[in-house]
Amino acid sequence: MIEFSRSQEHKAMFEGHFGFRETPFSVTPDPRFFFSHPLYLEGLAALVHGIESKTGFMLVTGEVGTGKTILLRKLMRHMDARVHFVFVSNSHLTSYGLTELMVQNLGLNNKEKTRLEMIQDLNSYLIHQLRTGRTVALLIDEAQKLSDEALEGLCDLSNLETDEEKLLQIVLVGQPELITKLNKSSLRRIKERIAIHHHLYSFQTTSEVDHYIRHRLQIVGYDGPEIFTKNGIEAIWHYSGGTPRLINILCDTALAMACVAARKKVSPYMLMRAAGGLLLEQGTEAAKIGALGSWITEDESSALDDQSKALGNKRYRNKIEPSA
Ligand SMILES: Nc1ncnc2c1ncn2[C@@H]1O[C@H](COP(=O)(O)OP(=O)(O)OP(=O)(O)O)[C@@H](O)[C@H]1O
Ligand SMILES: [Mg+2]
Numbered sequence: 001m002i003e004f005s006r007s008q009e010h011k012a013m014f015e016g017h018f019g020f021r022e023t024p025f026s027v028t029p030d031p032r033f034f035f036s037h038p039l040y041l042e043g044l045a046a047l048v049h050g051i052e053s054k055t056g057f058m059l060v061t062g063e064v065g066t067g068k069t070i071l072l073r074k075l076m077r078h079m080d081a082r083v084h085f086v087f088v089s090n091s092h093l094t095s096y097g098l099t100e101l102m103v104q105n106l107g108l109n110n111k112e113k114t115r116l117e118m119i120q121d122l123n124s125y126l127i128h129q130l131r132t133g134r135t136v137a138l139l140i141d142e143a144q145k146l147s148d149e150a151l152e153g154l155c156d157l158s159n160l161e162t163d164e165e166k167l168l169q170i171v172l173v174g175q176p177e178l179i180t181k182l183n184k185s186s187l188r189r190i191k192e193r194i195a196i197h198h199h200l201y202s203f204q205t206t207s208e209v210d211h212y213i214r215h216r217l218q219i220v221g222y223d224g225p226e227i228f229t230k231n232g233i234e235a236i237w238h239y240s241g242g243t244p245r246l247i248n249i250l251c252d253t254a255l256a257m258a259c260v261a262a263r264k265k266v267s268p269y270m271l272m273r274a275a276g277g278l279l280l281e282q283g284t285e286a287a288k289i290g291a292l293g294s295w296i297t298e299d300e301s302s303a304l305d306d307q308s309k310a311l312g313n314k315r316y317r318n319k320i321e322p323s324a
Contacts, residue, residue, distance in 0.1 A: 058197075083137055087141070
């Protein structure tokens with residue numbers, strides 16, 4: 001498959017060929033691209049409610065690439081300035097490091113302080129925030145990678161409370177292993193305190209995938225003729241399993257192929273080739289590729305092969321041949 005370096009090279013190429021303002025299918029969790037599918041909106045509403053009502057612990061889970069980080073980034077943009085977010089995405093933190101990071105982020109002095117002293121300072125700070133109508137929310141992304149010791153330390157932070165409400169809102173976000181972790185007896189204290197749990201699923205239908213793709217194209221200012229055909233969308237759904245990150249990678253690679261082939265449409269064959277590289281990278285059995293054969297005409301296959309040769313781009317061909 002084509003081995004373009006993504007980002008800048010794609011940007012320039014797509015801008016010229018399709019007229020996009022920027023790359024539509026980057027893998028960065030950029031909240032400007034947030035797709036307001038009910039699944040994400042429900043998650044967003046649940047977190048907003050949890051933070052506003054000072055619930056304490058909240059949990060968001062989802063398989064790899066389903067949109068957990070973009071949901072957090074959207075949440076940070078969405079809530080008003082009275083909520084101060086501390087965003088953590090560092091799996092190597094100890095409970096001391098996590099407390100220190102919080103204290104530093106809030107502008108408190110942490111020099112030569114024990115963890116207990118830092119927690120006491122944090123308590124006074126949070127009470128003051130509460131009196132002035134402000135909330136502090138700690139967002140921990142990739143929480144499945146945190147050590148048990150660091151997770152246990154979160155209980156001390158969550159114990160900071162008044163008679164009525166929790167002083168610190170903690171949102172744990174991670175892949176499903178996080179739940180397995182929280183089932184351990186040493187971490188059950190956290191699990192029992194989780195008041196809100198939202199799970200992100202992949203898109204279940206081709207129509208959802210279609211809307212997602214259209215949405216991203218619209219954000220980059222595309223309003224020209226259809227680029228992805230109905231068969232193409234089915235192919236994307238088939239290969240990505242509806243997971244947004246895989247959809248982005250497939251679309252990005254196939255768009256690059258269309259550019260090289262001077263086409264304004266992405267064909268199922270291009271998607272098959274993009275998926276071939278992706279599946280090989282992921283170690284998934286190549287046999288699945290055969291399922292796409294029915295969406296590809298022989299004409300299309302040989303036309304693209306001819307173009308590929310004409311372009312002299314040997315890397316254009318991937319190792320998997322269509323079964324049509
Ligand atoms: N609701 C959405 N709207 C727009 N784009 C999305 C959405 N959900 C996911 N994506 C896109 O899919 C890709 C993966 O999203 P993200 O990084 O948030 O996934 P993740 O669940 O945090 O993955 P990981 O488990 O690897 O941390 C990103 O490019 C992101 O822009
Ligand atoms: Mg993430």
